[in-house]
Amino acid sequence: DADVTQTPRNRITKTGKRIMLECSQTKGHDRMYWYRQDPGLGLRLIYYSFDVKDINKGEISDGYSVSRQAQAKFSLSLESAIPNQTALYFCATSGGISNQPQHFGDGTRLSIL
Amino acid sequence: GQNIDQPTEMTATEGAIVQINCTYQTSGFNGLFWYQQHAGEAPTFLSYNVLDGLEEKGRFSSFLSRSKGYSYLLLKELQMKDSASYLCAVRDRGGSYIPTFGRGTSLIVHP
Numbered sequence: 001d002a003d004v005t006q007t008p009r010n011r012i013t014k015t016g017k018r019i020m021l022e023c024s025q026t027k028g029h030d031r032m033y034w035y036r037q038d039p040g041l042g043l044r045l046i047y048y049s050f051d052v053k054d055i056n057k058g059e060i061s062d063g064y065s066v067s068r069q070a071q072a073k074f075s076l077s078l079e080s081a082i083p084n085q086t087a088l089y090f091c092a093t094s095g096g097i098s099n100q101p102q103h104f105g106d107g108t109r110l111s112i113l
Numbered sequence: 114g115q116n117i118d119q120p121t122e123m124t125a126t127e128g129a130i131v132q133i134n135c136t137y138q139t140s141g142f143n144g145l146f147w148y149q150q151h152a153g154e155a156p157t158f159l160s161y162n163v164l165d166g167l168e169e170k171g172r173f174s175s176f177l178s179r180s181k182g183y184s185y186l187l188l189k190e191l192q193m194k195d196s197a198s199y200l201c202a203v204r205d206r207g208g209s210y211i212p213t214f215g216r217g218t219s220l221i222v223h224p
Contacts (some may be wrong), residue, residue: 042216090155101146101158
């Protein structure tokens with residue numbers, strides 16, 4: 001079983017719809033992150049959370065919101081989807097020690113028509 | 114903020130050696146990560162450097178020079194399966210110690 005699980009893996013929806021992407025992890029990490037990846041732009045941070053009561057905006061948080069329901073769960077919502085939010089979305093986790101890398105889920109490919 | 118620069122694309126021949134460079138500008142360097150990402154898949158961790166010098170892990174090595182704001186990933190004995198994107202990520206003391214990713218280098222290995 002994957003340590004970091006994202007659902008759904010693929011989603012096609014229409015402009016204006018509300019969408020939720022879910023992430024769960026079994027690594028026991030406190031830190032969780034949401035990124036989007038666009039061709040030629042690399043990974044960009046949307047939101048991050050260092051524990052259940054901690055939520056922080058990243059580089060590109062406009063149009064997104066998050067919820068940290070438990071240590072193991074971190075969901076990303078698009079309240080009213082727009083076509084330029086079409087991208088590959090990754091959830092990641094990391095431990096608290098500085099040299100620990102991030103562990104990524106398999107991604108959600110989101111298309112907004 | 115940070116400025117991270119990597120070549121967009123590189124090509125190499127199976128069995129050869131390739132060096133992928135990453136240059137960065139940051140106000141308070143606190144570590145550099147390299148990740149490998151196959152098309153449509155999750156990035157996976159390759160290496161971490163925080164002190165100057167070379168870190169070797171099998172066919173892959175990573176080098177860091179903090180004074181020059183420079184790192185490279187060296188891949189030896191290239192295999193077809195090494196065709197992937199290679200992401201450089203730099204962490205500094207600002208930004209809650211979260212690494213910022215470069216745009217990645219797409220490596221194509223041909224026979």
